[in-house]
Amino acid sequence: MSIRGKHVLLGVCGSIAAYKSAHLIRLLVKAGAKVQVVMTPDATSFITPLTLSTLSGNPVLVDYFHPHSGEWNNHVHLALAADAVVVAPASANTLAKFAQGLCDNLLCAIYLSAKSPVFVAPAMDIDMWQHGSTRANINRLKSFGNHIIPPGDGALASGLSGEGRLAEPEEILAFLEAHFAAPRPLAGKQALVTAGPTQEAIDPVRYIGNHSSGKMGYAIAAQLVNLGADVTLVSGPTALPAPQGVAMVPVTSAAEMLDACIAHFTYADITVMSAAVADFTPKDVANQKIKKDSGHLLGLELVKTTDILATLGQQKREGQVLVGFALETDDGIASAQDKLRRKNLDFIVLNSTRDKGAGFAGDSNKITIIDKHHTFDEFSLKPKTEVAADICARLVALVNA
Numbered sequence: 001m002s003i004r005g006k007h008v009l010l011g012v013c014g015s016i017a018a019y020k021s022a023h024l025i026r027l028l029v030k031a032g033a034k035v036q037v038v039m040t041p042d043a044t045s046f047i048t049p050l051t052l053s054t055l056s057g058n059p060v061l062v063d064y065f066h067p068h069s070g071e072w073n074n075h076v077h078l079a080l081a082a083d084a085v086v087v088a089p090a091s092a093n094t095l096a097k098f099a100q101g102l103c104d105n106l107l108c109a110i111y112l113s114a115k116s117p118v119f120v121a122p123a124m125d126i127d128m129w130q131h132g133s134t135r136a137n138i139n140r141l142k143s144f145g146n147h148i149i150p151p152g153d154g155a156l157a158s159g160l161s162g163e164g165r166l167a168e169p170e171e172i173l174a175f176l177e178a179h180f181a182a183p184r185p186l187a188g189k190q191a192l193v194t195a196g197p198t199q200e201a202i203d204p205v206r207y208i209g210n211h212s213s214g215k216m217g218y219a220i221a222a223q224l225v226n227l228g229a230d231v232t233l234v235s236g237p238t239a240l241p242a243p244q245g246v247a248m249v250p251v252t253s254a255a256e257m258l259d260a261c262i263a264h265f266t267y268a269d270i271t272v273m274s275a276a277v278a279d280f281t282p283k284d285v286a287n288q289k290i291k292k293d294s295g296h297l298l299g300l301e302l303v304k305t306t307d308i309l310a311t312l313g314q315q316k317r318e319g320q321v322l323v324g325f326a327l328e329t330d331d332g333i334a335s336a337q338d339k340l341r342r343k344n345l346d347f348i349v350l351n352s353t354r355d356k357g358a359g360f361a362g363d364s365n366k367i368t369i370i371d372k373h374h375t376f377d378e379f380s381l382k383p384k385t386e387v388a389a390d391i392c393a394r395l396v397a398l399v400n401a
């Protein structure tokens, strides 16, 4: 697949590098893309809409409303019509707005409505680029599944030299071409992923929970989207933003997660259960907040929750791929193998709390994949995004076997 015939929505922000967007439009049009330009109001001070509309062959949009006609630019339609949203140059201000979900202009509203992949090519001075706020915003956009086209290193408009120059239009085009040419081995496949902890209510204000951050499951969901799957993410309470292109099903308790999983498992080709589901839940939930003067000793009676993974394992049909996780406090191989067999899994991802940097809350993980043929694959300590890629590569191999 190539960029030919693709609808590219090009966002242009207020940056001196906006002059390069004229050349980028030329390259995109030459490559056969249909280009719709949307400028932020400040961008129009750097390059005229007339230049960009002439090059793209389409009127340039800046405002939500047409001043006198009573019409408006429908940001949802514009976003959904795009095969890719490309923001080049992306100013520090627009990056911050994207990261926070602000939408005080048409481009930001389109960004929030976009279902297609989003490419962001930042351009700013070196100090702005290196500032902690910008770093945090970039990381947040990455966590949404946005693609960052890194800025170049060299002379800057300020007279300083360093990182911050907008990537050259040829590089941006190459980035987009690579995206459209990339294989989508899971296109047409339905995937179900669970992530995060569950919370089991004790009374209206307290619960039993665990330290799961959800990062592993969210990274897997984002990677499955990149590989072309339709992804449903059933998530317990986390502080993470939804990855772009994922259908979110928020749940709180193990019982709610069970219901959501059963509902979605029927049509799932791939299911990855990375959630840290509570094994026990309070037998009775107090209607009122439990007072501390109710005695020195408070007993909590707990009952076992339903093992969701084992339930799905029993329902699994020919062709469905089911993957579980095992977090063990020792090396756990035997225990993980036992879970793999009992729960009828295709493979299990083992992580041990003994490995430094692995497990629940951090950004890295160290896993061993054990499959039903007892093959072991031990991976090194890696960022969770790369671990997700390793797991998904296994899924691709299994689905296409």
Ligand code: CTP
Pocket: 254, 273, 274, 275, 276, 277, 278, 279, 305, 306, 307, 308, 309, 310, 323, 324, 325, 326, 327, 339
């Ligand atoms: N799991 C689940 N439902 C539960 C408990 C766990 O679906 N009620 C899933 C987890 O999402 C994970 C796998 O089962 O993919 C392993 O969970 P774990 O708690 O380690 O396994 P258990 O079989 O509960 O074994 P144990 O607690 O004895 O280690």
